[in-house]
Amino acid sequence: MRRTGTPSWLSTRRGEPGLPGRGDETAATPPSVARVWAVGGGKGGIGKSFLVSNLATVAARSGKRVILIDADLGGANLHTCLGVRAGERISLSDYFEERVLDLEKVAVETPIPGLRLILGALGHTGKAETTQEQRTALAKAVRRLPADLVIFDLAAGTDRSTIDFFLEADDGFVVTTPEPTAIENAYAFLRAAYYRKLAGALSESNVREVVRVAMDQRNERGIRTPGDLLGEIDRLDHAEGDRFRRVLATFRPHLVVNQVRDTEEVKMGFSITSVCKKYFGIDIDYAGYICFDDNVWRSVKDRRPLVLAYPSSDGALYVRRIVKKLLGA
């Protein structure tokens, strides 16, 4: 494991006044500019961990230094997709509970050269929630990891921590399958991310309050859609309305449709893109789809990424296409 910085036992504790926070202990190392991806989608069982492990494997094999973070603290299983046994191994909880101060030291090797993993097992306290402070520290530390690409595998649902990791990333991926349940949850996920991003970007407290009200779909002010919200904000404060539009222009999640069986389901990606444009006013990038492929469950059973176990399968081809599109690798 490469490490040239100050030993972690010399590190300052986070939150001490006047001292650099956690994550600064590697200041001696030239700062790496890791690109950060986060993969979410709302519903469980739609292939987030499958996608993350395969995207990461493709990137690592093309020569990128990749670190995966299993941010699903309550239901971590990314390690299994990569053939890593969790056991009593060091995990993200050790970092959150400050038993290990250097994030890189929490990363373990995987069978794939160039690919390391930060496990998401529960800590001793068994707590799956994180505090805002912990998340901010993690987001900062992630940027200093000696990696070219860091990928967060997010939990199902729209918890604040999940949405924060999603918004913190350079590229956020929303995964869905063509089923109505998965699509409904994908929209719920996007809605949560959308309002949280807006609330974080707007500066006037009365305007932020309107966003907060709008998040409740049955609010009394009659704000039903993001379009209504924009109208309401424009009425209150035109400058904030303009800020709203600028923030929207920077919110460009990627969409991946998994388990596609036919042309109709390929088109689902275009349809979701269209709905997002017309409803949220955002340009989603339809990054790709992955066709339904029996080799996928075989590879999961083998505990090996599909792209290694069945490199010539259709599923592997589509995963490589997504990576190529995003990284040009």
Added chain:
Amino acid sequence: MIPLGEQNYYDLLEASPEGTPQQIERAYRIARATYAPSSTATYSVFSSDECASILRRIEEAYAVLSDARLRREYDARLRRVEPGAGLSSGPPPVATAPRARPAPPPLAARAEPRAFDAELDTGLAPENGVFDGNVLRRIRLSLGIELEEISATTKINEHHLRAIEGNAYEHLPPPVYLRGFLKQIARCLSLDAGAVADSYTARMRESAAKRG
């Protein structure tokens, strides 16, 4: 974010103003499927009334953009409005125009990347430059185009299309027709027609040579 009522016909169909008639047709098919009453894609976001209203506007847009003469007239109006037109200036467009007449010009014509166009450019061309039947099929699927749509546009029989995609060389049409068919298919998929025809037929000859 442009309110639905102020979107121009290209925005409504999410098609490029430079789009070919085939691309307009394709955008329309996708839009129609997206906002259809039974659509999974709109469920939980738009109410059925909202979908019906969007669908009406999509039909209105398509009625104009699918007609070469009406589209020319509409484009001319767009160009007149475009220079310096702000989002908040100009009269609101009439929501329900008669099908046969071009609707009032929208407030602004925008030039920003469309999902469909972006998808056309990225990651679809084969790595080795070989366009065999599998590659053509994958590209077609990724664009959400059905075989019957290609058949309807090109008048090529579906069983020929299937044979081409299946690399079923023994069932292919005679060579004189094959090149023309391949070029037509390539155009439907926004691919380089000459390159596809050359690559496919070269591959076919290699295969024939191998079998002796």
